[in-house]
Amino acid sequence: MPEYEAVIGLEVHVQLKTISKMFTDAPTGFGKLPNSLTNAVVMGMPGTLPVLNKGAIEQAIRFGLIFGSEIPEMFQWDRKNYFYPDSPKNYQLTQLDAPCCLGGKVEIELAGPSRNQMGEHLVIHLDHAHLEEDVGKLTHFSKDSLVDYNRAGTPLLEIVTKPDLHSADQAVALLQSIRMHLTAAGVSDCDMEKGQMRCDANVSVRPKGQNSLNPRTEMKNLNSITGVKNAITYEIKRQSRVYDKGGTVTQETRRWDADADRTSSMRSKEEAHDYRYFPDPDLLPVHFPRERIEELSRGLPERVFDRQRRYQETLDLPYTVTSVICYDHELASFFEQGMAEYDANPKALANYVANELQRERSQAAGDGYLPMSGVKLDAPALARMVKLIDDGKLTKQLARDVFVEMFSTGKEAQAIMDEKGIKVEVQDAGELEQWCREAVAGNDVAAQQVRDGNDKAVNSFIGPVMKASRGKANPQQVREILLKVIHGEG
Amino acid sequence: MGMESQTIIKSSALSLGKALRNKQTSSLEICQAFLGQVDQVDKDVGAFISIDPEKILKAAEAADTRRTSGEELSPLDGLPVALKDLIAVEGEPLTCASRILKDFKSPYTGTVGSKLLSAGLIPFGRLNMDEFAMGSSTENSSVKLTRNPWNLKHAPGGSSGGSAASVAARECPWSLGSDTGGSIRQPANFCGVVGLKPTYGRVSRFGLVAFASSLDQIGPIGRCIDDVAVLLDVISGHDPYDSTSWPNELDAATLALQVPVEPGTLGLPKEYFGEGIDPEIRHNMEAVIESYRSLGFTIKEISLPHTELAVPTYYIIATAEASSNLSRYDGVRYTHRSDKAKDAIDLYYQSRGEGFGQEVKRRVILGSYVLSSGFYDAYYKRAQQVRTLIRDDFLEAFKEVDAILTPTTPTPAFKIGEKTDDPLSMYLADIFTISVNLAGLPGLAMPSGVSNSGLPMGFQLIGQPFKEGRLLQVGHAYEDANPFTAIPEIIN
Numbered sequence: 001m002p003e004y005e006a007v008i009g010l011e012v013h014v015q016l017k018t019i020s021k022m023f024t025d026a027p028t029g030f031g032k033l034p035n036s037l038t039n040a041v042v043m044g045m046p047g048t049l050p051v052l053n054k055g056a057i058e059q060a061i062r063f064g065l066i067f068g069s070e071i072p073e074m075f076q077w078d079r080k081n082y083f084y085p086d087s088p089k090n091y092q093l094t095q096l097d098a099p100c101c102l103g104g105k106v107e108i109e110l111a112g113p114s115r116n117q118m119g120e121h122l123v124i125h126l127d128h129a130h131l132e133e134d135v136g137k138l139t140h141f142s143k144d145s146l147v148d149y150n151r152a153g154t155p156l157l158e159i160v161t162k163p164d165l166h167s168a169d170q171a172v173a174l175l176q177s178i179r180m181h182l183t184a185a186g187v188s189d190c191d192m193e194k195g196q197m198r199c200d201a202n203v204s205v206r207p208k209g210q211n212s213l214n215p216r217t218e219m220k221n222l223n224s225i226t227g228v229k230n231a232i233t234y235e236i237k238r239q240s241r242v243y244d245k246g247g248t249v250t251q252e253t254r255r256w257d258a259d260a261d262r263t264s265s266m267r268s269k270e271e272a273h274d275y276r277y278f279p280d281p282d283l284l285p286v287h288f289p290r291e292r293i294e295e296l297s298r299g300l301p302e303r304v305f306d307r308q309r310r311y312q313e314t315l316d317l318p319y320t321v322t323s324v325i326c327y328d329h330e331l332a333s334f335f336e337q338g339m340a341e342y343d344a345n346p347k348a349l350a351n352y353v354a355n356e357l358q359r360e361r362s363q364a365a366g367d368g369y370l371p372m373s374g375v376k377l378d379a380p381a382l383a384r385m386v387k388l389i390d391d392g393k394l395t396k397q398l399a400r401d402v403f404v405e406m407f408s409t410g411k412e413a414q415a416i417m418d419e420k421g422i423k424v425e426v427q428d429a430g431e432l433e434q435w436c437r438e439a440v441a442g443n444d445v446a447a448q449q450v451r452d453g454n455d456k457a458v459n460s461f462i463g464p465v466m467k468a469s470r471g472k473a474n475p476q477q478v479r480e481i482l483l484k485v486i487h488g489e490g
Numbered sequence: 491m492g493m494e495s496q497t498i499i500k501s502s503a504l505s506l507g508k509a510l511r512n513k514q515t516s517s518l519e520i521c522q523a524f525l526g527q528v529d530q531v532d533k534d535v536g537a538f539i540s541i542d543p544e545k546i547l548k549a550a551e552a553a554d555t556r557r558t559s560g561e562e563l564s565p566l567d568g569l570p571v572a573l574k575d576l577i578a579v580e581g582e583p584l585t586c587a588s589r590i591l592k593d594f595k596s597p598y599t600g601t602v603g604s605k606l607l608s609a610g611l612i613p614f615g616r617l618n619m620d621e622f623a624m625g626s627s628t629e630n631s632s633v634k635l636t637r638n639p640w641n642l643k644h645a646p647g648g649s650s651g652g653s654a655a656s657v658a659a660r661e662c663p664w665s666l667g668s669d670t671g672g673s674i675r676q677p678a679n680f681c682g683v684v685g686l687k688p689t690y691g692r693v694s695r696f697g698l699v700a701f702a703s704s705l706d707q708i709g710p711i712g713r714c715i716d717d718v719a720v721l722l723d724v725i726s727g728h729d730p731y732d733s734t735s736w737p738n739e740l741d742a743a744t745l746a747l748q749v750p751v752e753p754g755t756l757g758l759p760k761e762y763f764g765e766g767i768d769p770e771i772r773h774n775m776e777a778v779i780e781s782y783r784s785l786g787f788t789i790k791e792i793s794l795p796h797t798e799l800a801v802p803t804y805y806i807i808a809t810a811e812a813s814s815n816l817s818r819y820d821g822v823r824y825t826h827r828s829d830k831a832k833d834a835i836d837l838y839y840q841s842r843g844e845g846f847g848q849e850v851k852r853r854v855i856l857g858s859y860v861l862s863s864g865f866y867d868a869y870y871k872r873a874q875q876v877r878t879l880i881r882d883d884f885l886e887a888f889k890e891v892d893a894i895l896t897p898t899t900p901t902p903a904f905k906i907g908e909k910t911d912d913p914l915s916m917y918l919a920d921i922f923t924i925s926v927n928l929a930g931l932p933g934l935a936m937p938s939g940v941s942n943s944g945l946p947m948g949f950q951l952i953g954q955p956f957k958e959g960r961l962l963q964v965g966h967a968y969e970d971a972n973p974f975t976a977i978p979e980i981i982n
Contacts, residue, residue: 040597044818044823045596045824046576046578046584046586046591046596046700046819047577047578047600047695047696047697047698047699047700048696048697049695049696049732051730051731051732052733079814081814081817083817083820083838085820085834088818088823089817090817090818091814145834274862275863276813276858276861276866277861277866278810278814278861278866278870281702281703281704282700282703282733282734284733284734
């Protein structure tokens with residue numbers, strides 16, 4: 001049996017985040033009363049006309065800028081004609097010849113050897129992305145079908161990759177990377193449960209080393225990450241088995257059945273659609289000035305992996321921390337806000353954000369999820385707490401309780417310390433020195449290391465001394481006394 | 491106060507406006523007079539699909555109250571205006587003379603509707619038309635036949651047959667129609683009234699049920715140039731709800747009519763004076779040309795070399811756009827829904843099959859064909875290229891002439907039933923008007939005589955883009971010198 005290689009291309013549909021729909025001022029939204037987010041234009045009433053929502057174009061342009069696509073100066077619209085009850089006009093406005101984003105690259109990260117280690121990075125090329133309007137939603141009952149046009153007319157970006165992907169994991173990593181970038185830039189919420197991100201996958205399989213492509217199958221509307229992963233995995237296996245048995249794969253559209261965990265051929269009764277595309281005569285081509293595109297470019301957040309590399313290289317933060325902070329744009333911006341207040345100790349700040357803050361959030365949320373918008377703790381306040389520690393006014397041990405209090409009340413660290421009488425006490429020098437001597441006496445090896453010039457070894461004595469002081473000693477002072485004691489200067 | 495009904499219905503809209511302002515009459519009196527005339531003649535003429543006298547009289551009373559308290563919305567406040575049944579006004583029917591929209595009422599008011607309402611103009615019934623504006627005789631209406639007020643055996647023209655016939659029969663002072671290939675000018679010509687198709691983009695299409703989006707324009711039909719100019723100014727202007735609407739400032743047509751007319755140069759395209767023109771029309775055109783000469787205009791022969799391509803080009807572009815525009819009438823949401831449908835796909839077949847008439851089906855099929863994969867380049871794309879050539883012909887000609895003078899139609903109004911079995915010969919009724927839509931230019935149809943058989947004859951003036959003021963000036967010069975005083979017998 002030859003070894004096979006899968007070749008995968010994705011078409012990712014992303015609902016753009018806009019206040020109103022793409023061609024009228026009806027609001028966008030999810031979970032509202034059926035057909036409440038409509039107006040005469042959305043419903044395709046006779047005599048209504050589309051008017052372009054510039055916000056949707058700007059969101060699409062921002063997508064292109066994030067991933068380095070080429071952005072044309074003219075935007076034009078075509079009609080894709082087909083009858084379906086979820087489409088109010090029975091044609092969809094889309095971009096056939098001149099997509100709003102040409103080319104582009106998406107950096108993805110595969111899972112590393114362990115959770116603490118960075119995985120391999122790949123660059124996936126985009127073919128293009130084009131804008132179109134979303135359709136309504138049909139619900140079928142035993143005898144009737146109902147249609148809700150709330151979703152109809154929502155701006156939708158269809159992102160088409162080159163066939164650069166070779167595994168289900170890579171496909172998932174691509175979706176995750178797109179999601180991280182688009183949520184960070186506010187281009188889309190990419191919530192797959194709300195249908196804000198949907199995916200079609202084109203999969204083919206060929207013997208390793210073969211250059212030409214084998215026939216592909218297309219799986220439609222994969223609407224969860226697990227769905228994408230399982231459907232592609234299944235389809236690669238299925239096609240490999242077909243070839244193993246000497247068969248051929250037919251180019252077709254297949255349906256992913258998540259419950260049965262398999263794909264099946266979709267009835268191809270309506271196989272070859274002729275969409276009778278033509279330029280929409282109701283919408284003139286729109287010229288988008290270069291200056292505005294440059295302005296949009298300046299307003300974009302740093303790319304996720306660029307930021308991660310910067311944190312690792314210039315702030316010396318470990319992967320375990322950057323992978324938490326950078327992959328969640330709310331945490332990243334929280335961290336950046338803290339840094340703007342106090343940037344002398346990024347590591348300590350990052351640790352509080354990646355560990356303590358996350359732990360408190362998950363405890364507070366119980367089974368649910370506490371969004372950052374619901375967190376009372378404010379980033380500059382956290383940074384000021386870190387500074388109190390660095391200044392020796394608060395110890396890490398004491399800070400644990402202070403942090404929990406800050407998280408639950410949103411109060412300043414200093415205020416909490418004042419209220420509760422928490423204070424780093426300047427110890428009686430004699431008592432402190434006594435504890436230090438006891439600690440040094442208990443660990444000759446480390447003491448020798450310090451004498452040999454390894455200053456870091458002194459850290460192993462700080463813990464016991466702090467413990468003896470019940471956390472109230474000033475660690476900086478402890479360190480100084482320890483050094484004196486070890487070097488025999490006491 | 492008090493004006494005779496007969497005086498009212500024979501007055502121009504502007505003189506009625508003046509009478510209103512001088513308190514010689516009231517909106518109520520005016521509306522009652524026209525409603526009386528509708529009662530009197532519409533059983534024969536059949537211009538109206540529907541009319542709601544109660545609603546109209548209520549609106550008239552409200553207008554009178556405003557005027558009495560000095561709060562009139564405009565000098566025209568309280569004048570009735572009849573609308574072709576494809577212009578959206580909330581709560582009014584919007585049937586397009588089609589079975590598929592038989593009981594449909596508009597849930598919104600389009601831009602032209604809003605402009606009328608905010609000037610205090612009273613929507614005065616819904617006028618008959620060819621179904622979805624597809625036709626040249628109003629015989630394609632699914633509702634009723636409209637007859638030419640000059641001779642009830644003859645067609646009023648179309649598709650705005652009701653709009654022209656109602657004005658000719660004095661059932662309303664003026665009306666609005668729509669023109670995609672001649673649908674205002676040809677019926678105006680058949681009915682002896684003045685009709686203007688504005689420059690594409692001058693009047694918003696938001697609220698105009700689309701036939702062919704790149705060709706459609708709403709325009710006024712009236713008794714005289716002044717009326718048409720005033721109504722044009724009411725409905726013109728940039729509209730953010732129509733992205734094909736002209737964004738720049740427009741000159742008011744009425745202002746152009748207040749200054750003395752400078753004679754200019756009129757072009758006679760040789761391609762418009764060939765075979766197939768009725769001898770009486772030809773003779774009448776010669777008289778029109780002579781009249782312009784005597785008014786000091788220079789007459790110049792010009793050439794519009796791509797003229798013969800206009801009809802095929804039009805029927806590709808118009809049907810292609812229509813096939814897509816009419817997809818929304820599907821039996822799913824607000825249209826007629828067949829009760830015979832077996833499944834979802836069948837619902838489309840049955841509802842559209844029952845809902846659309848023959849001509850609409852013919853054009854939807856033709857339009858779907860020219861857009862289908864493999865044919866798009868040969869038909870639609872090529873037609874668009876030819877369209878550019880046709881427009882360039884006109885722009886080239888306008889370097890030498892102020893306006894172009896042509897017949898509006900090759901013959902006076904044909905008989906009802908005469909062309910219904912021959913769609914091609916029906917299409918040729920628009921041969922002189924179609925190019926104007928393809929080129930997006932303004933076109934004015936004016937009456938200039940009555941044939942031996944008692945049917946109106948007229949001519950067309952084609953103007954430069956957005957120069958409606960100048961176009962109407964040129965028309966006004968003729969009207970001043972040759973007032974059209976003939977009236978159909980039915981009025982007396």
